[in-house]
Amino acid sequence: MNITESFFLSVNYAIFCPKVLTYIKNYLKCEQVFISQLNSAGEQDKIIDNEGNICQVSPHNFADNYQLEQKIISYVCQESVNYYTHQSSLDFDVETEPLKRAELAIPIIIKTSEIVEISNIKFWGILFIYDYNYLREWQSEEIKVIEDIINQLVVAIERYIVYDQYKIFREELRNCQVLDDVTGLAKYSSFLDCLDYEWRRLAREKQPLSLILIAINFDEDLTNHKIIELANILQEEIKRPTDLAAHYQENYLIIMLPNTDNNGALWVNQKIFTRVSKEIKNRYDCEYKYSIITKIPQVNDDYSDLLTTMEKMLISDEK
Numbered sequence: 001m002n003i004t005e006s007f008f009l010s011v012n013y014a015i016f017c018p019k020v021l022t023y024i025k026n027y028l029k030c031e032q033v034f035i036s037q038l039n040s041a042g043e044q045d046k047i048i049d050n051e052g053n054i055c056q057v058s059p060h061n062f063a064d065n066y067q068l069e070q071k072i073i074s075y076v077c078q079e080s081v082n083y084y085t086h087q088s089s090l091d092f093d094v095e096t097e098p099l100k101r102a103e104l105a106i107p108i109i110i111k112t113s114e115i116v117e118i119s120n121i122k123f124w125g126i127l128f129i130y131d132y133n134y135l136r137e138w139q140s141e142e143i144k145v146i147e148d149i150i151n152q153l154v155v156a157i158e159r160y161i162v163y164d165q166y167k168i169f170r171e172e173l174r175n176c177q178v179l180d181d182v183t184g185l186a187k188y189s190s191f192l193d194c195l196d197y198e199w200r201r202l203a204r205e206k207q208p209l210s211l212i213l214i215a216i217n218f219d220e221d222l223t224n225h226k227i228i229e230l231a232n233i234l235q236e237e238i239k240r241p242t243d244l245a246a247h248y249q250e251n252y253l254i255i256m257l258p259n260t261d262n263n264g265a266l267w268v269n270q271k272i273f274t275r276v277s278k279e280i281k282n283r284y285d286c287e288y289k290y291s292i293i294t295k296i297p298q299v300n301d302d303y304s305d306l307l308t309t310m311e312k313m314l315i316s317d318e319k
């Protein structure tokens with residue numbers, strides 16, 4: 001697994017940031033690597049290290065930290081550079097010859113204007129790299145590699161911000177009554193709105209999109225509580241904020257899985273089928289059918305063709 005792939009394991013920066021920091025520390029063979037995360041006022045808010053520790057900065061430290069962060073931000077803005085480097089002394093409680101360290105600081109800057117607008121943050125944080133060999137000089141090749149990693153990290157952070165807003169949006173969906181009254185899943189019209197957004201996003205990123213269309217046929221009449229049971233299973237088995245389940249029609253439910261290949265979609269479907277077998281089929285005579293399509297969207301493609309194909313696949317299978 002390369003460093004880029006690890007970004008997409010989670011949209012939680014508490015998981016992907018330590019992976020990036022560990023990679024940088026091993027690459028540079030330096031003593032300390034951490035991120036100083038800033039709040040919307042430009043103050044140091046959290047410290048994230050490569051061990052996965054996230055420390056909230058206490059308010060009484062704000063004054064000193066704010067001065068340091070602002071000094072670096074002002075420097076890179078005024079000098080039109082991407083990093084700040086200097087050598088400074090370490091302070092100790094005991095009187096001794098102070099050690100020196102080579103420092104490299106690179107601001108983590110949100111680049112997409114729309115994301116800056118919704119988050120009210122442009123400077124998300126600063127990457128600090130310390131080497132206690134104060135004679136070390138950072139090589140241009142090393143800095144270029146770290147800048148490339150930071151650019152990838154910014155993409156992951158922007159995704160996190162978008163997903164965080166997306167979770168808020170999903171909660172607002174319920175308040176706006178765009179969820180299906182029977183199943184509690186998204187209405188099909190809402191599903192299409194989300195699909196349209198993800199289709200265009202994944203076309204830009206050249207990442208796969210998987211769709212699962214599920215039909216459950218009961219020998220007896222379809223009642224609300226039966227379809228609700230299936231809907232609840234879907235809700236519990238799709239874990240990521242961007243995954244979305246919707247009521248397609250009658251006994252049909254549909255799932256959207258962005259950034260998911262065919263194997264991932266099969267795995268999700270298998271988990272759902274296993275639970276249906278244990279929790280529904282043991283009480284009702286029913287038949288579980290599904291169709292799965294995975295595609296890397298193209299800007300000029302029409303996703304409605306995929307939905308039509310999936311429906312035809314199920315209808316053909318039912319005959």
